Amino acid sequence: MTRLNQITHRLKAEQIDALLIFDANNITYLSGFTGHAATALVLAGQAYLLTDYRYFEQAKDQCSSFNVVCRDRVNQSLAALIQALLEKHAVNKLGFEANHISHGVWVDMMQNWPQVSCLPTVRWIEDLRYIKDxxxxxxxxxxxxxxxxxxxxxxxxxxxxxxxxxxxxxxxxxxxxxxxxxxxxxxxxxxxxxxxxxxxxxxxxxxxxxxxxxxxxxxxxxxxxxxxxxxxxxxxxxxxxxxxxxxxxxxxxxxxxxxxxxxxxxxxxxxxxxxxxxxxxxxxxxxxxxxxxxxxxxxxxxxxxxxxxxxxxxxxxxxxxxxxxxxxxxxxxxxxxxxxxxxxxxxxxxxxxxxxx
Known part of the structure; x- marks a missing residue:
């Protein structure tokens, strides 16, 4: 089972629709992306890597298992982009990395996604990283x-x-x-x-x-x-x-x-x-x-x-x-x-x- 499949399997087991990932090393571990300025959204059926023009081409080269989305930083906030994806996939329960979130992002989540139940998760990916291949x-x-x-x-x-x-x-x-x-x-x-x-x-x-x-x-x-x-x-x-x-x-x-x-x-x-x-x-x-x-x-x-x-x-x-x-x-x-x-x-x-x- 691939690393990504292990996360999607856990989503199904815990009846959570998607997982929002902020930690750079956790993103690298799942996707292969080694750049910066990235956020990942993993759903049961597919996964997204959100970045901007500086890393878009690199992300496409490195992340074959992810849909890479280039955010327009001038006209679209990260919270707005994530909200659009949540609505597209009818996400009701969203897990997020509780140990890797800033207060500013937390406020955005609470204000912009009132229809979504945001659930803190701890060490989902770190538990996989614990044992080295x-x-x-x-x-x-x-x-x-x-x-x-x-x-x-x-x-x-x-x-x-x-x-x-x-x-x-x-x-x-x-x-x-x-x-x-x-x-x-x-x-x-x-x-x-x-x-x-x-x-x-x-x-x-x-x-x-x-x-x-x-x-x-x-x-x-x-x-x-x-x-x-x-x-x-x-x-x-x-x-x-x-x-x-x-x-x-x-x-x-x-x-x-x-x-x-x-x-x-x-x-x-x-x-x-x-x-x-x-x-x-x-x-x-x-x-x-x-x-x-x-x-x-x-x-x-x-x-x-x-x-x-x-x-x-x-x-x-x-x-x-x-x-x-x-x-x-x-x-x-x-x-x-x-x-x-x-x-x-x-x-x-x-x-x-x-x-x-």
């Missing part, structure tokens, strides 16, 4: 390979005196040279005590011997993200750095060892937390353990306390325990993994053991 896994593997290679190249350029910002720029440059469409997100490159900032911004801090260096980054291929963190020491690591690194490593390994086809996100979190709680640094552990990744950097599920969802085959998630001590520094190790029939597979392959630069 082979094409998606291949794209994510290519993105992870690029990140692995770029990091290897970066390590040859790290020396005392270079700044966080210079290294972040160089890492993103290396990924671009290797074919990444863009960075997965703004690279996190933090040295010394600044590595205790889980999502800090690279600055003009110059590296010195003995510094921790935390690098969190990723590449993008065909719209699919990778996400990896490694922590290094410039020069020889001291006893505390080694101890904390090994604790985080052991926590990540405990979660990875717990993967099976019946494990929940909370169970994975508990395995990592057990290791961290047994250390003297338990109070400095990060909240949660990881998240889904794919077309969005952060996708369902979010692995931590209360995540009762079973991690299914081919759901790609990050496993990223960390310890962050203000005024001293932090250590995080993160990999992208998924279950197969033969066990756990890691997309990210860069060595996880502590490397002294």
């Amino acid at each position: 082979q094409g998606e896994l291949q794209s994510m593997q290519l993105a992870a390979n690029i990140a692995d290679q770029a990091l290897g190249e970066l390590l040859t350029r790290i020396q005392p005196g270079i700044t966080e910002r210079e290294l972040a720029i160089e890492l993103e440059h290396q990924m671009a040279l290797l074919g990444s469409e863009q960075p997965s997100f703004s690279t996190i490159m933090l040295a010394a005590e600044r590595s205790a900032l889980p999502h800090g911004v690279p600055g003009d801090k110059a590296l010195q011997n003995g510094d921790l260096l935390l690098i969190d980054f990723g590449a993008v291929i065909n719209g699919y993200h990778s996400d990896m963190t490694r922590t290094f020491v410039l020069g020889e690591a001291d006893a505390k750095q080694k101890e904390i690194y090994q604790t985080v490593y052991n926590a990540q390994q405990a979660a990875m060892d717990a993967f099976n086809h019946e494990v929940s996100g909370e169970m994975l979190y508990q395995q990592a937390q057990k290791v961290l709680n047994q250390s003297q640094y338990a109070q400095y552990q990060g909240e949660g353990l990881g998240h889904g990744v794919g077309m969005d950097l952060h996708e369902f599920p979010f692995i931590g306390q209360g995540c009762e969802l079973t991690i299914k085959k081919h759901c790609v998630v990050t496993i990223e325990p960390g310890i962050y001590i203000p005024g001293w520094g932090g250590v995080r190790i993160e990999d992208d993994v998924y279950l197969t029939d033969n066990g756990l597979q890691s997309l990210t392959q860069f060595p996880r053991e502590l490397i002294e630069l």
